[in-house]
Amino acid sequence: MNRQDTFPHSSAKADQPGMSALNIAVGVLTYRRLDGIAKLLDVMTRQTRHPARPYHLTMVIVDNDAAGSARATVEGFGQTGAYDLIYVVEPNQGIPFARNRAMDSAPAGTDLFCFLDDDEWPVDGWLDAMLETREKNRADCVYGPVQPVYPDNPPEYFIKAKVFERKKNKDGQRISYAASNNVMFDYPLIRSWNLRFEEKMRFTGGTDYLFFNQAIRRGMQVFWADKALVYDIVPASRMTWKWVLQRQYRLGNTFAVSEVLHGNLKRRLYRAAYGASRVMLGLAMLPAIVISPYWGMRALTHVLRGAGMVNGILGHAYQEYKPNAAL
Template identity: 95%
Template sequence: MNQQNTFPRAPASTDRQVPAPLNIAVGVLTYRRLDGIAKLLDVMTRQTQHPARPYHLTMVIVDNDAAGSARATVEGFGQTGAYNLIYVVEPNQGIPFARNRAMDSAPADTDLFCFLDDDEWPVDGWLDAMLETRGKNRADCVYGPVQPVYPDNPPEYFIKAKVFERKKNKDGQRISYAASNNVMFDYPLIRSWNLRFEEKMRFTGGTDYLFFNQAIRRGMQVFWADKALVHDIVPASRMTWKWVLQRQYRLGNTFAVSDVLHGNLKRRLYRAAYGASRVILGLAMLPAIVISPYWGMRALTHVLRGAGMVNGILGHAYQEYKPNAAL
């Protein structure tokens, strides 16, 4: 049985000199990562507010473990007074199920919805930086940087190759993509479009890519908030050649799977041709791997993402998040 607990936030004082506060919900999915969710909830008690950008905050924690293993950890933050806290169990395993449950569990009067991961934590001014960028640009959606935090003695090659570093943009720049690891969007707008995370891609990953791509095609305007920094833990288990190469293949594959499910024939043909061209380009660049970690990894990225795209169009959906997934 699905379970939901709500813990009230301490009432805010009234002040006629400030704008009406926005209602913000932050959705976080978790699965047996108790230290991560505890750290995130603790950090979120310290979010700062600018007088010109007040808000009421609700944390929506979706436990994707049917046993509710995170309940005790989450409930320990229920009386901090820093935010409302909603804890809900989503027994159907799979990221899109949990993401949809997070949005469905937000309070009805939510103005803005955010997603963070349970292995991340934001800077203390994260939410205010998001709101500042939103206000300056009249943004429907705001996306921010994610900075990797490495374990002790990480493999030097991967650091030099910048494998785990994500693309950055100028502050306030309009961009054509977003993901669920550091994002804020107009909740009523998304609900009016009836947009959902694609549950057919239960274990493939990439449902956030598809979700925001669909929103942008409908007219959603996304802007970059450079000060809304989030830190992301990179576990040692991911700093292996096997994981890195499979991840690059999966990223390309999910683009293609998205086109198979929601694209037309023209889009699928384009994706296949684009994937094939990336394979060719990557093979031509591959000798760089012996002299430059960065350009060598770029070559491997082209080859593997391109191969993932071609195979995805041909019908192969790589299940990265399914137990014992393999190419």
């Protein structure tokens, strides 16, 4: 099954006299997370629009379940009038396959493309905040903050350690990274470079790191939009030592696997040396774990990410998203 459905066009084109509305597509991947995709599509019906920044919005939903389990849920939002809606099934399981399908499914004439996750939802002013930052900085790409939303009675140690909190920057600051959890980029620019998410990294994760890293090396300018806030659900199943430690290892491993696939010898040697130095630094810091959750977790992060880098350069690719993945 590899079918694409386009639901009735929206009436909210936001055209203004003398102004041309930008065509924006928001890509969302989903896999058997019906509550999440329903919440996100509902929230996107309430995006506030500034008259000086008109746009026409299309939501592109890529179901990575070959059975099309999200179809009925998505169809329910086809008549809202807030956006056009495209639903497509990508039967090849793996995040890079679904991300590439999302970009390939954007309507003709798309100016800007965004990615959100199906366990996230943005604030009502999210899209306009992205556009404002893009306009002020003439940005090729805009990246925004992701705030974790914890389950009831989460483990106190992980909260104090700030395990699930992501790096923040000053509003309008130029940065050297981006990821697919809250991003907007110049669609024609990316297409002109023929950039794709690396399908050889089918189950490793980190293909967005590689994708944006490649774009930045080609000259893409990324700026931080602090008001473009997105909330991210942290399920209780992730608040375990096993998940947290494996995730830190995987993140380091992803960087190394990316260098093996697309870097040169110099970059691979640098990544191996950098990984080894992080292991040594983390071991030196490790005693802090008994007195400070934050610094203790920083120590473990150094050790595990460093080990992931070294092992990745040596040929081990940790398959976090493969069923029954294990170190």
